[in-house]
Amino acid sequence: xxxxxxxxxxxxxxxxxxxxxxxxxxxxxxxxxxxxxxxxxxxxxxxxxxxxxxxxxxxxxxxxxxxxxxxxxxxxxxxxxxxxxxxxxxxxxxxxxxxxxxxxxxxxxxxxxxxxxxxxxxxxxxxxxxxxxxxxxxxxxxxxxxxxxxxxxxxxxxxxxxxxxxxxxxxxxxxxxxxxxxxxxxxxxxxxxxxxxxxxxxxxxxxxxxxxxxxxxxxxxxxxxxxxxxxxxxxxxxxxxxxxxxxxxxxxxxxxxxxxxxxxxxxxxxxxxxxxxxxxxxxxxxxxxxxxxxxxxxxxxxxxxxxxxxxxxxxxxxxxxxxxxxxxxxxxxxxxxxxxxxxxxxxxxxxxxxxxxxxxxxxxxxxxxxxxxxxxxxxxxxxxxxxxxxxxxxxxxxxxxxxxxxxxxxxxxxxxxxxxxxxxxxxxxxxxxxxxxxxxxxxxxxxxxxxxxxxxxxxxxxxxxxxxxxxxxx
Amino acid sequence: xxxxxxxxxxxxxxxxxxxxxxxxxxxxxxxxxxxxxxxxxxxxxxxxxxxxxxxxxxxxxxxxxxxxxxxxxxxxxxxxxxxxxxxxxxxxxxxxxxxxxxxxxxxxxxxxxxxxxxxxxxxxxxxxxxxxxxxxxxxxxxxxxxxxxxxxxxxxxxxxxxxxxxxxxxxxxxxxxxxxxxxxxxxxxxxxxxxxxxxxxxxxxxxxxxxxxxxxxxxxxxxxxxxxxxxxxxxxxxxxxxxxxxxxx
Ligand SMILES: Nc1ncnc2c1ncn2[C@@H]1O[C@H](COP(=O)(O)OP(=O)(O)O)[C@@H](O)[C@H]1O
Ligand SMILES: [Mg+2]
Numbered sequence: 001x002x003x004x005x006x007x008x009x010x011x012x013x014x015x016x017x018x019x020x021x022x023x024x025x026x027x028x029x030x031x032x033x034x035x036x037x038x039x040x041x042x043x044x045x046x047x048x049x050x051x052x053x054x055x056x057x058x059x060x061x062x063x064x065x066x067x068x069x070x071x072x073x074x075x076x077x078x079x080x081x082x083x084x085x086x087x088x089x090x091x092x093x094x095x096x097x098x099x100x101x102x103x104x105x106x107x108x109x110x111x112x113x114x115x116x117x118x119x120x121x122x123x124x125x126x127x128x129x130x131x132x133x134x135x136x137x138x139x140x141x142x143x144x145x146x147x148x149x150x151x152x153x154x155x156x157x158x159x160x161x162x163x164x165x166x167x168x169x170x171x172x173x174x175x176x177x178x179x180x181x182x183x184x185x186x187x188x189x190x191x192x193x194x195x196x197x198x199x200x201x202x203x204x205x206x207x208x209x210x211x212x213x214x215x216x217x218x219x220x221x222x223x224x225x226x227x228x229x230x231x232x233x234x235x236x237x238x239x240x241x242x243x244x245x246x247x248x249x250x251x252x253x254x255x256x257x258x259x260x261x262x263x264x265x266x267x268x269x270x271x272x273x274x275x276x277x278x279x280x281x282x283x284x285x286x287x288x289x290x291x292x293x294x295x296x297x298x299x300x301x302x303x304x305x306x307x308x309x310x311x312x313x314x315x316x317x318x319x320x321x322x323x324x325x326x327x328x329x330x331x332x333x334x335x336x337x338x339x340x341x342x343x344x345x346x347x348x349x350x351x352x353x354x355x356x357x358x359x360x361x362x363x364x365x366x367x368x369x370x371x372x373x374x375x376x377x378x379x380x381x382x383x384x385x386x387x388x389x390x391x392x393x394x395x396x397x398x399x400x401x402x403x404x405x406x407x408x409x410x411x412x413x414x415x416x417x418x419x420x421x422x423x424x425x426x427x428x429x430x431x432x433x434x435x436x437x438x439x440x441x442x443x444x445x446x447x448x449x450x451x452x453x454x455x456x457x458x459x460x461x462x463x464x465x466x467x468x469x470x471x472x473x474x
Numbered sequence: 475x476x477x478x479x480x481x482x483x484x485x486x487x488x489x490x491x492x493x494x495x496x497x498x499x500x501x502x503x504x505x506x507x508x509x510x511x512x513x514x515x516x517x518x519x520x521x522x523x524x525x526x527x528x529x530x531x532x533x534x535x536x537x538x539x540x541x542x543x544x545x546x547x548x549x550x551x552x553x554x555x556x557x558x559x560x561x562x563x564x565x566x567x568x569x570x571x572x573x574x575x576x577x578x579x580x581x582x583x584x585x586x587x588x589x590x591x592x593x594x595x596x597x598x599x600x601x602x603x604x605x606x607x608x609x610x611x612x613x614x615x616x617x618x619x620x621x622x623x624x625x626x627x628x629x630x631x632x633x634x635x636x637x638x639x640x641x642x643x644x645x646x647x648x649x650x651x652x653x654x655x656x657x658x659x660x661x662x663x664x665x666x667x668x669x670x671x672x673x674x675x676x677x678x679x680x681x682x683x684x685x686x687x688x689x690x691x692x693x694x695x696x697x698x699x700x701x702x703x704x705x706x707x708x709x710x711x712x713x714x715x716x717x718x719x720x721x722x723x
Pocket of ligand 2: 527
């Protein structure tokens, strides 16, 4: 049996490479893959360098601050960077729209770029020429052109009938053809595998992500090869097989991945950036204005503070009341912004859940999700970065407000300065992306969908085997 | 007389009281025939007479509805796969992989038929025996004529060492030279003990090669008859034999 399967697979390969369409097709695919790799590697390099440069500049600027008032530092601000993972240049995901840096300052959240992503969800699913796009969308197309005739052409010429009239089972024939086509697909995955190897060697902590990615693409190739052989075996002739497969490709790789997120966006609309800002500001107006001396909230806050310290006037407090107000104001602003962004995040999560629920209809969609998750460039990873950055921003601003409260006297507040050494104590943690388990948890659904498709493809092929045996290739 | 004795003793093909209908349209009715090793039987009949149906029943490609068929002693209905191991079948339009050479085609077909990889020399010998040169064997089959494609399948039969050759309309699409070559080839195979059943509407093409002729008409088989030696060279006699059978049916 195995020797028969390999004989069939070997023969299929020999025929495939002798097809007049094979070489141009393979070269075109390879070129696209290399060009996309070159583009993304260059972009990766550029982003990497820029981040390096910006980080260095931000560090230098931070350290070079003269003696100044802590609140000046709050407005001086800082930058947070989302490091580009080794797989991110293979799969840009949402980062093509979100960018990888945020300006952190007091009183506001600057996740400005996130809105672009939410406003054009469909764009996210039909993105740039990345190696991921080539493998997810163009590779199946190439496999279709290589394999649509696998059985249909033999049926047309009478070979299928002739062969099945002389062999006891159609199984080795179908398995061999499946294997041969999958091998062509695996060949296209080689650059990815090579990259993966480099990634694992240089950054072993990414090994699990790399494994997820390779497994996902490997299963995807097996699914498409199986589907192609199946349709080829069901079609009356090669022409019909090609048309049927192109229709399937359009539905699975173009229509569904485009329409589903669009529908998800309509069902669970995420507010745009401007809307989010307006919402947060409206919420803020209701809570209180720290800069207004007659604001009822801050009047109550003052009374409470005076009571707590048992004094009559803010001037008599052992600490700087101005700093306290700043800290309380920051707490309120952050809460209002946090509520607004959690609403956005929630809508994105609901959109993703909705898409996930229907992703079962397209292995392409499942792979897309798995691939981005493994690369760390999906919405979840970006939201993780946003949350971490907000935590960092909040910690920074409150640490500065603490300096303001304890190190700056209430009298002549604005004229006082702190030495540059004080800024060293402000926490400026570098963003640490979540480990692979985060991606794995997010992708377990996609992974099971892909495996389900693989099983279904296997079932289809075994059904086709019996059907061909019964009809003897007629 | 000796020939028909052997046929009764251990025929390669033994068809007994076979009837067949597609849906409710009867095609074959109560067919019986036997072919001995080394004997060539030609079944003649017009278009739609049921000739291809008869071959497909022998191959077990159509389910037997009544009667029995044995190939080399194997019951086709019970063990179709085993029966097919004893048959080389050359369909009306012989298909080969045009992208492969003759040699590669032959090797692949052999592998599919369950034979382990044979070395080139063995395959080339089989091709040569079937009338293809080594150069033919190394050429892409896309350049082959129908005659050459048939020879390729005959070479396959030789390499598989099967006792039975089934040919469906072997002469259609062949020029007279190729027809004559094929006839010589079949005779050589017959001399080595291979039984042959060929079905055709072209009696002239089979006249020089068949040991026995029978006529299929309206689903029934005319009684087997020895071909008169004189008739082999005489087109007029052949035609009258054919028309005769047609009228009797
Ligand atoms: N698969 C089929 N289904 C129904 N009828 C068929 C089928 N194949 C052949 N027939 C009919 O059976 C008859 C015999 O066909 P066939 O054996 O191919 O004839 P021949 O080979 O002698 O020309 C014809 O009338 C043909 O139309
Ligand atoms: Mg016929």
